[in-house]
Amino acid sequence: MSVARFWREQQNRYNFVGTKCGSCGRFFFPPREICTDCRRKSLGKMENEKLSGSGKIVSYTIVHDAPDAFKAQVPYMMAIVELDEGPRITGQIVNYPQPDNDQDIMIGRKVNSVFRKISADGKSGIIHYGYKFKLID
Numbered sequence: 001m002s003v004a005r006f007w008r009e010q011q012n013r014y015n016f017v018g019t020k021c022g023s024c025g026r027f028f029f030p031p032r033e034i035c036t037d038c039r040r041k042s043l044g045k046m047e048n049e050k051l052s053g054s055g056k057i058v059s060y061t062i063v064h065d066a067p068d069a070f071k072a073q074v075p076y077m078m079a080i081v082e083l084d085e086g087p088r089i090t091g092q093i094v095n096y097p098q099p100d101n102d103q104d105i106m107i108g109r110k111v112n113s114v115f116r117k118i119s120a121d122g123k124s125g126i127i128h129y130g131y132k133f134k135l136i137d
């Protein structure tokens with residue numbers, strides 16, 4: 001992957017830019033170059049489109065055991081969020097209620113994306129950023 005393409009993809013990730021199929025209108029995030037619904041028909045018709053970054057929780061899990069870089073944050077909630085435009089993406093819920101709450105209450109809850117530090121590499125000092133989600137109701 002070229003450096004230019006890498007940065008373009010990073011920027012798209014931060015700004016919630018996905019692609020929309022010119023034929024069927026389906027949204028993709030992360031961006032795709034080919035629509036999985038109409039495939040060949042839509043080749044060359046994918047357009048960049050900024051997504052709202054809001055959606056609802058369709059599934060989630062409480063993480064109790066994480067890789068070293070994320071250990072300080074456990075337990076935390078990872079959710080599959082269905083964005084208003086349709087794509088489903090996985091992200092951390094930054095303000096989840098205590099894990100002993102009734103779990104079913106979480107399904108269908110509205111969330112907004114927030115831009116947060118994902119991890120920091122202690123040796124290099126590099127800090128990685130990306131999206132997470134925040135409960136809004």
Ligand SMILES: [Zn+2]
Binds near residue numbers: 022024
């Ligand atoms: Zn399509």
